[in-house]
Amino acid sequence: xxxxxxxxxxxxxxxxxxxxxxxxxxxxxxxxxxxxxxxxxxxxxxxxxxxxxxxxxxxxxxxxxxxxxxxxxxxxxxxxxxxxxxxxxxxxxxxxxxxxxxxxxxxxxxxxxxxxxxxxxxxxxxxxxxxxxxxxxxxxxxxxxxxxxxxxxxxxxxxxxxxxxxxxxxxxxxxxxxxxxxxxxxxxxxxxxxxxxxxxxxxxxxxxxxxxxxxxxxxxxxxxxxxxxxxxxxxxxxxxxxxx
Amino acid sequence: xxxxxxxxxxxxxxxxxxxxxxxxxxxxxxxxxxxxxxxxxxxxxxxxxxxxxxxxxxxxxxxxxxxxxxxxxxxxxxxxxxxxxxxxxxxxxxxxxxxxxxxxxxxxxxxxxxxxxxxxxxxxxxxxxxxxxxxxxxxxxxxxxxxxxxxxxxxxxxxxxxxxxxxxxxxxxxxxxxxxxxxxxxxxxxxxxxxxxxxxxxxxxxxxxxxxxxxxxxxxxxxxxxxxxxxxxxxxxxxxx
Ligand SMILES: Nc1ncnc2c1ncn2[C@@H]1O[C@H](COP(=O)(O)OP(=O)(O)OP(=O)(O)O)[C@@H](O)[C@H]1O
Ligand SMILES: [Mg+2]
Numbered sequence: 001x002x003x004x005x006x007x008x009x010x011x012x013x014x015x016x017x018x019x020x021x022x023x024x025x026x027x028x029x030x031x032x033x034x035x036x037x038x039x040x041x042x043x044x045x046x047x048x049x050x051x052x053x054x055x056x057x058x059x060x061x062x063x064x065x066x067x068x069x070x071x072x073x074x075x076x077x078x079x080x081x082x083x084x085x086x087x088x089x090x091x092x093x094x095x096x097x098x099x100x101x102x103x104x105x106x107x108x109x110x111x112x113x114x115x116x117x118x119x120x121x122x123x124x125x126x127x128x129x130x131x132x133x134x135x136x137x138x139x140x141x142x143x144x145x146x147x148x149x150x151x152x153x154x155x156x157x158x159x160x161x162x163x164x165x166x167x168x169x170x171x172x173x174x175x176x177x178x179x180x181x182x183x184x185x186x187x188x189x190x191x192x193x194x195x196x197x198x199x200x201x202x203x204x205x206x207x208x209x210x211x212x213x214x215x216x217x218x219x220x221x222x223x224x225x226x227x228x229x230x231x232x233x234x235x236x237x238x239x240x241x242x243x244x
Numbered sequence: 245x246x247x248x249x250x251x252x253x254x255x256x257x258x259x260x261x262x263x264x265x266x267x268x269x270x271x272x273x274x275x276x277x278x279x280x281x282x283x284x285x286x287x288x289x290x291x292x293x294x295x296x297x298x299x300x301x302x303x304x305x306x307x308x309x310x311x312x313x314x315x316x317x318x319x320x321x322x323x324x325x326x327x328x329x330x331x332x333x334x335x336x337x338x339x340x341x342x343x344x345x346x347x348x349x350x351x352x353x354x355x356x357x358x359x360x361x362x363x364x365x366x367x368x369x370x371x372x373x374x375x376x377x378x379x380x381x382x383x384x385x386x387x388x389x390x391x392x393x394x395x396x397x398x399x400x401x402x403x404x405x406x407x408x409x410x411x412x413x414x415x416x417x418x419x420x421x422x423x424x425x426x427x428x429x430x431x432x433x434x435x436x437x438x439x440x441x442x443x444x445x446x447x448x449x450x451x452x453x454x455x456x457x458x459x460x461x462x463x464x465x466x467x468x469x470x471x472x473x474x475x476x477x478x479x480x481x482x483x484x485x
Contacts, residue, residue, distance in 0.1 A: 002346060017334070
């Protein structure tokens with residue numbers, strides 16, 4: 001009941017911000033379009049990684065980074081305002097806050113997947129049931145990105161969140177392996193990329209899309225571990241900040 | 245029964261005593277004004293009482309519950325209008341009110357009705373659909389106070405409620421507070437002496453975190469042998485006292 005009310009408020013805050021819609025949906029579509037243009041200007045079939053069934057899952061993962069930004073900004077702004085003081089004095093519990101911030105972002109993530117894959121179909125992706133599985137395989141990643149946003153917003157001010165996000169988005173883009181084949185780079189870069197969750201989220205979605213389900217568990221385990229770890233950290237930090 | 249029983253309540257920030265061993269009892273239905281110059285510890289006291297800030301030492305019983313151990317029992321029964329206007333900027337006036345009503349347990353329909361009634365009382369009906377951030381400062385202030393009242397709290401904290409209100413809105417808020425007197429317990433802070441005089445049953449004067457004086461405006465005037473309450477206040481908070 002009270003959780004619903006609070007989650008509803010957060011949904012409105014996010015969906016009423018035109019910038020979040022522009023970046024959350026506009027930028028991924030722009031990237032898909034860009035790669036299509038690049039591909040068509042390269043003679044032959046173009047690089048492997050830029051084929052739509054390989055690139056689209058990467059765009060989906062990358063678009064989730066914006067969810068971290070929205071969550072982080074919303075919480076950081078709330079923390080700076082006395083509106084949160086008012087809520088802290090209300091019967092809402094720490095669980096209500098965390099779920100109230102997180103829940104409205106999950107449908108947002110699903111919507112981003114839907115928009116991304118719909119656009120990909122438009123650009124030649126084979127429409128089949130695997131798209132649904134790929135979307136499902138991205139759920140743990142969505143939860144990780146949401147949790148990371150909660151953590152950012154609980155620690156930093158809204159300006160700091162913005163700055164930190166630009167680094168984080170780079171990391172998500174480059175570390176996922178959507179722009180270059182990590183196996184070809186090798187060495188430290190590869191080791192770091194495989195220690196972070198982005199490449200595993202990307203590989204899992206790519207595998208699901210290709211119907212290669214045996215590859216899923218190993219990659220998903222990484223993402224789930226990151227999602228859980230980050231979620232617990234966010235909850236602990238938020239609780240601590242609540243008591244100032 | 246006393247609605248509030250404050251015992252040795254203390255808050256220390258590093259080497260500054262914001263509130264120093266405060267003892268105070270407030271009867272149910274009473275309106276008490278906390279007065280004191282800037283930095284006297286009024287807001288800190290309200291934050292501790294509304295379970296936002298853990299006291300360094302001491303305790304307070306609100307409706308019989310300890311702020312240290314029973315916050316979950318206290319919170320549904322109190323509400324706060326913070327010193328700084330506290331509204332959700334992107335929500336409309338109506339949505340802000342409904343949100344608070346629902347967080348305090350009203351069902352959707354009931355919350356709608358309460359919001360409607362509250363907007364009428366506070367002259368916000370015309371602005372029902374306006375986003376809070378588009379309202380003037382005084383209108384935001386009214387909304388912030390309306391949000392504190394919509395949950396029908398048993399204990400209400402108003403931290404400088406009339407700051408930024410125009411003359412008419414201030415008079416109307418006074419009237420509204422007057423109607424609540426006797427029904428709910430109100431703790432109010434203000435820098436307007438005439439407001440404290442007009443509204444309160446009892447005035448507590450804080451100075452550097454300590455309770456300096458307690459009594460009705462009349463009693464405090466007699467105690468200091470001053471002609472006006474403002475003079476009494478200045479005497480009580482003067483450095484030479
Ligand atoms: N978070 C904090 N950290 C350190 N000191 C603080 C903090 N909050 C308040 N103080 C100090 O505690 C004292 C009391 O502050 P408080 O806000 O309670 O005063 P006040 O009576 O409400 O003043 P005003 O009339 O200006 O609102 C001040 O000296 C203030 O500087
Ligand atoms: Mg204050």
